[in-house]
């Protein structure tokens with residue numbers, strides 16, 4: 270996927286690759302995924318190698334990137350970023366915190382979401398919107414909505430530390446401009462992140478979504 274950097278409005282560094290078989294980890298990172306299945310170890314390790322490369326391009330120190338206990342990524346002080354993996358692919362975006370407050374990146378294999386997942390992911394209004402769209406677009410829109418909600422969730426999490434269900438977030442997608450707006454339906458969600466805009470890209474293999482929260 271060539272255009273991940275274009276998913277973000279500010280200065281970011283993106284590194285993306287198919288999974289790296291020989292990705293090397295720090296000892297504490299190794300320990301974190303010791304009990305995981307090989308696929309999980311490979312995606313975790315690939316993400317760390319790509320993240321270190323991206324952070325180095327911004328002048329950040331070479332550090333271990335062990336996630337927090339809630340599994341969210343922990344970035345070196347002064348930097349922020351986001352990680353996503355799909356079947357055989359991993360992408361990382363990082364930025365300086367003075368340029369971008371928070372980032373959310375999600376990449377998915379381009380596929381049709383099965384009906385049970387669509388029920389889980391799409392709100393009633395999103396389902397109605399879907400039915401009004403061109404038949405040629407309809408197969409890809411549910412996975413796009415899924416991915417956009419994941420990207421939004423990752424971006425808002427460092428600010429709120431809060432959990433959101435798929436039904437708590439409603440998407441407005443503008444296909445022609447490759448943009449969307451995510452809006453939280455729950456009341457009382459922090460105003461800074463209750464409504465965020467994002468960008469998406471769809472290529473023959475994957476769907477990618479990015480959300481950025483700019484500094485005040």
Ligand SMILES: CC(C)(COP(=O)(O)OP(=O)(O)OC[C@H]1O[C@@H](n2cnc3c(N)ncnc32)[C@H](O)[C@@H]1OP(=O)(O)O)[C@@H](O)C(=O)NCCC(=O)NCCS
Pocket residue numbers: 312313316336339340341342351352353354355374375376418419422423424426427432433434435438
């Ligand atoms: C965090 C979450 C969104 C990850 O999405 P995913 O499609 O399963 O997996 P991806 O490969 O795209 O992303 C994985 C990366 O997300 C990051 N991540 C995990 N928890 C995170 C959080 N709370 N906030 C931000 N990023 C998070 C990690 O960096 C992880 O990579 P790593 O394990 O190599 O460190 C998902 O696991 C989750 O917790 N979902 C619950 C909330 C939700 O989805 N609500 C509906 C949308 S509003």
